[in-house]
Amino acid sequence: MTHFLVLLLALFIGVVAGLRAFTAPAAVAWAAALSWINLDGTWVQWLAHPITVTVLTILAVVELVTDQLPRTPSRKTPVQFVARLITGGFAGAVIGTAWGYTFGGLGAGLIGAVLGTLGGYEARRRLVAANDGHDLPVALLEDAVAVLGGFAIAALTSIV
Template identity: 40%
Template sequence: MALTMMTWLFAIPLLGVVTGMRTMTAMAILCWFAYAGHLPLDDTWAFWAAKLITAIVFSIFAIGEYVVDKLPKTPSRTAPFPLIARLVFAGLVGAIVAAGLNGSGVESVILCIGGALVGAFAGFLIRREIVIRLNSKDWPVALVEDASAILGAVLAMGIVTG
């Protein structure tokens, strides 16, 4: 019971926060957990997320996102297109988790999208504030954000999969 509550009140929104910070990270981590058999997706519409090729493709996308994020001309995550992409992927992550848990897809999608909004805007503001206060370059702070996103996704999926 307690693990179920932690999953719905903490882990699923945390996956959304991670998606708001880095669009592909939560999806890549979720796919690896599903591929390893920790999130049962067989006999669900999301069976494709548990395939090795899917985990590899989303991992490549995530690594590409880490690189592109450090480029000076990369648009803000709060700009319309990047924000919409984050919300779409958050909804997908939430729906896949719900499929693996035989839970409510609507609730999971809402929790994940809400987390993505928090992750996108809070992540942007916190990163900007740290750079300003430390009078530093952006990329070291972005690397810490990358690591935080990965650790957050692994923690959340660890809770989801029990």
């Protein structure tokens, strides 16, 4: 059962990366820093370092701000999509590593990133259309879902 739950959390953190690319690695860095997941002696033990947590947090906040700008490219452009695949796969692999399922976590994170990118795009498009073209409230809602979801997933790693 633990294997399934770990992979499910890795999938969900990948979905978060599909919504906001840097939120997922920031969330798992905080989970490591707060000892919600144990990465000691692994290839990602550096993730719990205060400098790493700070840099990833800053990148996540900058992304939240820049997402509101009108010139921000679509998450479906190749560069944006690949960034989400990388961060989703990475965050999923981190969660998997804590329980010895690095490659399973990587795969689940990648799948989640695809789902989050495409599903998030479509959900936002439809919600904006239903909101008479007003993007900001929908974007802020998506920000909240990504941040709260990312940290909820990170917190759940402590009970798996």
